[in-house]
Amino acid sequence: MDGRAQNFPAVLRLLLGFVVLSTVAGLLLAGIAVPAIGASGQAAKSGVDFFNDLPGDFTVSPLAQQSKIVDAKNHVIANPYDENRIIVPLNKISKNMRNAQIAIEDARFYEHGGLDLRGFTRALVSNARTGSTQGASTLTQQFVKITLQEQALRAGDKEAAAAATAQTYSRKVQELKYAVNVEDNFTKDQILQGYLNLVYYGDQAYGVEAAALNYFGVHANKLSLGQAALLAGIVQQPTAYNPVLNPKQAQARRDVVLTRMQQLGFASAKDVAAAKKQQVKKMIKKKPVEGVCHRSSEPYFCAYVMAYLQHAPELSALGKTPEERLKRINQGGLTIRTSLDPEMQKTAQQQIEKAIPVGNKSNLGGAVSIVQPGTGRVLAMAQAADFDKDQTNVNVDQVYGGGPYGYQFGSTAKMFILVTALEQGMPLNGTINVPFATNKIDHVFDGPKVVGAPCGSNLPWKVGNDYPIGGGPMTLSEGISKSVNTWAAQLSIEVGPCNVQKTMTKMGLHQADGKPIEGTLSNVTLGSGVTTPLSLASAYATLAASGKYCTPNPIVSITTPDKKEIKVKGPECKQAISKEAADGAAYLLKGTLRPGGTADNFWDVSARPAAGKTGTTEKHNQAWFAGFTPQLSTVVWIGNVKVADKNGKFYSLNGKCFGSYGCFQEVFGGTVSVPVWTAIMKKITADMPAKDFPAPSAAAQRGNLEPIPNVYARNTGSATAILQGAGFGATVGQTISSNAPAGTVAGTSPSGSAMKGSTITLLVSSGPAAAPAVNVKPTQPVKQTRPPTRGKPKPGNTRPPGRG
Numbered sequence: 001m002d003g004r005a006q007n008f009p010a011v012l013r014l015l016l017g018f019v020v021l022s023t024v025a026g027l028l029l030a031g032i033a034v035p036a037i038g039a040s041g042q043a044a045k046s047g048v049d050f051f052n053d054l055p056g057d058f059t060v061s062p063l064a065q066q067s068k069i070v071d072a073k074n075h076v077i078a079n080p081y082d083e084n085r086i087i088v089p090l091n092k093i094s095k096n097m098r099n100a101q102i103a104i105e106d107a108r109f110y111e112h113g114g115l116d117l118r119g120f121t122r123a124l125v126s127n128a129r130t131g132s133t134q135g136a137s138t139l140t141q142q143f144v145k146i147t148l149q150e151q152a153l154r155a156g157d158k159e160a161a162a163a164a165t166a167q168t169y170s171r172k173v174q175e176l177k178y179a180v181n182v183e184d185n186f187t188k189d190q191i192l193q194g195y196l197n198l199v200y201y202g203d204q205a206y207g208v209e210a211a212a213l214n215y216f217g218v219h220a221n222k223l224s225l226g227q228a229a230l231l232a233g234i235v236q237q238p239t240a241y242n243p244v245l246n247p248k249q250a251q252a253r254r255d256v257v258l259t260r261m262q263q264l265g266f267a268s269a270k271d272v273a274a275a276k277k278q279q280v281k282k283m284i285k286k287k288p289v290e291g292v293c294h295r296s297s298e299p300y301f302c303a304y305v306m307a308y309l310q311h312a313p314e315l316s317a318l319g320k321t322p323e324e325r326l327k328r329i330n331q332g333g334l335t336i337r338t339s340l341d342p343e344m345q346k347t348a349q350q351q352i353e354k355a356i357p358v359g360n361k362s363n364l365g366g367a368v369s370i371v372q373p374g375t376g377r378v379l380a381m382a383q384a385a386d387f388d389k390d391q392t393n394v395n396v397d398q399v400y401g402g403g404p405y406g407y408q409f410g411s412t413a414k415m416f417i418l419v420t421a422l423e424q425g426m427p428l429n430g431t432i433n434v435p436f437a438t439n440k441i442d443h444v445f446d447g448p449k450v451v452g453a454p455c456g457s458n459l460p461w462k463v464g465n466d467y468p469i470g471g472g473p474m475t476l477s478e479g480i481s482k483s484v485n486t487w488a489a490q491l492s493i494e495v496g497p498c499n500v501q502k503t504m505t506k507m508g509l510h511q512a513d514g515k516p517i518e519g520t521l522s523n524v525t526l527g528s529g530v531t532t533p534l535s536l537a538s539a540y541a542t543l544a545a546s547g548k549y550c551t552p553n554p555i556v557s558i559t560t561p562d563k564k565e566i567k568v569k570g571p572e573c574k575q576a577i578s579k580e581a582a583d584g585a586a587y588l589l590k591g592t593l594r595p596g597g598t599a600d601n602f603w604d605v606s607a608r609p610a611a612g613k614t615g616t617t618e619k620h621n622q623a624w625f626a627g628f629t630p631q632l633s634t635v636v637w638i639g640n641v642k643v644a645d646k647n648g649k650f651y652s653l654n655g656k657c658f659g660s661y662g663c664f665q666e667v668f669g670g671t672v673s674v675p676v677w678t679a680i681m682k683k684i685t686a687d688m689p690a691k692d693f694p695a696p697s698a699a700a701q702r703g704n705l706e707p708i709p710n711v712y713a714r715n716t717g718s719a720t721a722i723l724q725g726a727g728f729g730a731t732v733g734q735t736i737s738s739n740a741p742a743g744t745v746a747g748t749s750p751s752g753s754a755m756k757g758s759t760i761t762l763l764v765s766s767g768p769a770a771a772p773a774v775n776v777k778p779t780q781p782v783k784q785t786r787p788p789t790r791g792k793p794k795p796g797n798t799r800p801p802g803r804g
Contacts, residue, residue: 065561066210067334069305071298071342072379072556078296080306082330084214085206087561090193093208094223098192099266100232104257106139107264109192113183137175143195144178150198196220201231202238203245203286215243217285225267226275227283229257243280251280299387300395301340304378305554307400309336314569315555333561338554339377344370344684348382351679355638355658355672356384362656365641367394368680369533371633373541376550376571378534379632394637395533398512406512406530407639410615410669411598412626413504413527414488415540418480418588420495420503422581426755427703428588428696429475432494433733433749433761434487436471437464443486445493445521449729449759455497455519463489463526466668471734473749481591483598483614485526492525494758500524506576507539508549527615533635540626541633543589543611546694547575547582580700586611586628586693599625599674608685609692612677614669619650625673627681630691634681636673705753708760712747713740716762729759738765 066081079086090098102109137145152159182191201211209220211231216223223231233253234241243250255276261267267275296302309315309329310322319325328334348368356366370380381395396402421430435443442462450456463485470486479487492500501519510516512532523529534552542549553571560566589611593603598614605611612627622639638658640651653667664671709726711719720730738746746765754760 065207065331065333067329067332067336069296069302069336069338071338071340071345073342074337075297075342077298077305077338077340078292078302080292080329082327083206084204084210085197086209086213087197087207087333088209088220090189090196091221093193093196093220094228096225096228096267097196097208097212097220097223097231099264100225100228100257100261101196101235102139102192103261103264103266104232105142105235107260109139110188112138113180138179139195140179140182140191141175143191143198144175144182146198146200147194148178199235200238202234202242215284215286224275225258225261225271226254226278229261229275230254230280230283233257243284244286247280247284254280293391294388298340298345298381299391300383300385300393300401301338301345301378301381301554303387303391303401304381304393304396305336305338307396308554311399312553312555314553314572315558317566317568318558334566335559337556337558339372339379339556340381340554341370341379341684344380344680345382347683348380348680351676352382352384352636352638354660354679355676357659358384358386363640363642363651364638364653364656364658365394366636366638366676367533368637368676369395369537369635370680370684371534371537371541371552373544373628373630373633374548374550374573376538376541376553376573377556378552378554381534394641396512397510397514397532397535399514402512402532404513406532406535407622407637407643408528408617409531409536410527410617410622410624411483411485411488412536412540412613412615412624412669413524413529414480414483415543415585415589415613415626416503416507416509417488417492417495417500417525418476419507419543419577419581419585420500421476421491421755422584422700422703423503423578424495424499424755424757425704426476427705428477428584428701430703430705430755431473431475431750432479432487432490432758433472434470434474434479434484434490435463436468437486438468439464439466443470443489445489447731449493450521453497455501455521455524457521461489461521477588477591480588480613481594481597483592488525489521492521494755496757497521497524503577504539506549507542508551508576509535509539526618528618533637536624536626537633537635540612540628540635542576543582543586544628544630544633544693545582546579547577548573549576579694580697583694584696584700587696589613593627598668598670599627602674602678603681608690610681611693614674616668620652620654620667621650623653623667623669623671623673625669625677627674627677629681629685629688630693631688632681632685634677636677636680638673638676703755706756707753708748708751711745711762713744713765715744716764719745719762723760727756728754729757731759731761733761733763735764735766737767737769738763739768740765742767 065083065085065087066079068076069078069080070076186194197207197209200206201208203214205211205214208231212218212220212223212227215231216227218227230243230250233250233256234243236253240246241250241253258267258272258275262269262272293299293302293306306329309318310325315325318328329336348370352366352368356364366384368380368382369378371377372379383394391401392403393401394403394407398404422428437443442464445461445463450461451459465485469482469484474484474487478484479491498519501517501524504524505516509531511518511530517523517529517531538549538552550571550573555568558566558568590605590609591597592599592612592614593605593610594600599612603610608629610627610629612625615624615626616622621643622637624635624637626633626635628634638653640653642651644650655663655665656667657663658672661672661675706727708728709722711722714722716732723730733749736746740746742765744765745762747763749761749763
């Protein structure tokens with residue numbers, strides 16, 4: 001092939017280039033045709049027709065930009081995004097940055113009308129001769145190209161995104177026509193503002209504000225000469241000139257920008273020289289790029305909110321599917337205001353970490369959930385764990401980032417038995433006959449109401465107490481405040497464990513997988529079922545709100561970038577239990593914090609009314625306290641993260657140490673969880689007015705009892721039949737001295753009246769008491785065993801009253 005043949009493709013490219021240039025230039029210059037050099041009039045006419053047929057109206061859609069999640073005091077918690085972009089107006093971008101970008105990309109930006117003919121011609125000739133693709137795009141053309149690409153990617157159209165950057169003359173001509181339209185409809189400052197907010201600056205930073213924060217930790221309006229030149233230089237090749245990955249290349253490129261700025265009069269020689277002396281490595285103040293919540297000041301709460309936004313039924317306005325919602329969250333520039341109180345959060349986090357040091361090697365975990373009664377707003381959510389190593393949020397359900405099960409909640413379950421009894425009409429001063437048991441001697445619950453019964457047990461049920469107690473009548477107040485297991489077991493059987501489970505469900509208590517607590521006697525009575533701190537805090541908040549349950553909700557409002565609020569449904573609130581039962585239960589649960597209760601000596605109920613319930617699991621592997629005031633419901637969980645070893649042996653808290661709270665031979669809910677709760681609540685309620693719970697109504701105090709038939713002096717068989725005929729159950733109890741014939745009924749427990757369907761204990765007569773012998777000194781009365789009261793926990797403390 002001779003030289004002429006070899007040069008023919010280049011000549012052809014040059015010829016076509018001049019055709020395009022002539023056509024475009026002619027159209028741009030007020031419609032005056034420019035003769036096509038070396039081309040026929042028909043070729044030029046075809047070019048004009050081609051240009052005229054192209055779309056001309058250019059629409060700029062809102063840019064994808066990061067959203068922000070803020071707390072109740074408007075502090076930013078996190079910035080979710082697909083593209084790390086923060087939109088700012090031009091007056092929030094430093095003059096240095098504007099000049100640097102213009103200097104290196106389009107020095108005549110404020111002079112041309114969208115097409116720089118001089119640069120275009122130079123590039124066209126070079127490309128035609130060499131077959132290469134020399135750039136000649138103005139900022140306006142680049143703005144058009146990147147906008148088309150970004151809009152296509154957001155729409156999921158990969159072909160359109162590729163076409164927006166294709167190296168073809170047809171694409172270039174279309175770009176030019178759009179650029180003319182943009183110049184006709186926008187000012188130069190508007191175009192520059194759009195460009196600086198749109199362009200990619202490498203390292204996952206889109207737009208100059210995100211880039212300034214990403215690389216230097218400053219806002220775009222504070223960019224220095226050297227910082228601005230460094231950013232402006234990145235745009236041409238975001239990877240090659242990435243100052244984190246390639247600091248030497250980035251520095252060389254920065255110096256090119258600085259030189260160009262000096263040539264154009266944008267910077268003095270002195271300032272340029274000083275800027276060039278700065279080492280790029282020393283300029284970068286960048287944190288490692290991680291997930292959205294890894295960068296958050298409150299990573300566990302952040303993860304909860306992100307999951308809640310995607311899955312909560314009441315947030316359907318964000319999208320029909322989790323994928324649609326996440327796209328809007330990441331791209332929509334939303335402001336998501338949460339209910340997190342920063343001071344409460346700080347206090348909760350500090351105190352739980354004092355008890356459970358993060359990174360401890362003892363398999364210990366701790367968490368705190370604080371809920372506002374009557375609204376369901378989540379005010380704090382703390383966890384003593386390292387989010388980088390474990391993202392499981394033990395406070396919440398599995399769907400919101402928690403584990404699949406939760407943890408056993410121990411004697412905090414007894415509150416639900418109490419509420420069920422009050423709902424069924426038991427008065428506040430009501431009593432039941434409680435079997436005796438110790439920590440070594442169990443009482444065995446048997447019979448048709450236990451074995452094989454709905455929500456019962458497959459086998460006779462053995463229940464022990466943590467110290468010797470029981471063996472006679474016991475009030476609701478004593479049973480709940482001392483957390484007596486045989487009291488709870490007997491009362492649960494009386495009111496029906498299935499009914500207790502229904503009460504739990506009505507009050508919002510459930511497993512971490514969202515299912516109701518499994519209805520067995522042990523699960524609903526002694527808390528061998530599993531739940532989460534947030535679920536328990538919300539259930540106890542129902543008592544503080546006089547029976548109104550609200551689903552926990554961390555979202556206060558969601559607004560768009562133009563300040564329009566997205567309408568979202570608030571938390572679902574409903575009257576879950578009667579006001580009488582709720583207020584009555586709150587009144588009785590104050591006893592937990594009073595002398596003799598399982599959480600005594602920590603809180604002055606008379607100074608600031610509060611109530612609650614301790615909880616310890618059977619193997620002492622989890623310890624809880626669920627406490628509340630009229631304004632706050634706070635749950636503290638401290639326990640073993642891993643429940644059992646590979647052989648199924650339960651880990652115990654006994655003998656372990658809990659940070660600044662000390663070491664304990666035996667651990668109960670009152671040992672560590674109560675002190676942590678107290679430290680948190682004393683601080684966060686200090687500025688709140690002291691309020692009391694509503695006084696129990698006369699109806700709650702009186703109850704709704706049925707009279708017990710008179711069965712005095714009847715044999716036990718006859719008495720049982722009479723009681724059953726009246727709708728009660730009957731069981732034979734202890735023998736007492738009485739004037740009734742030996743072997744007959746001497747009395748009942750309770751006496752007078754009782755709840756419909758409850759079991760009446762028959763007290764059997766042993767006959768009249770023998771008269772004391774003459775001149776015989778009477779024996780000293782036997783002292784009743786009293787549970788030891790507790791002071792504040794000290795190393796070596798062994799046993800508070802009750803299991804707690």
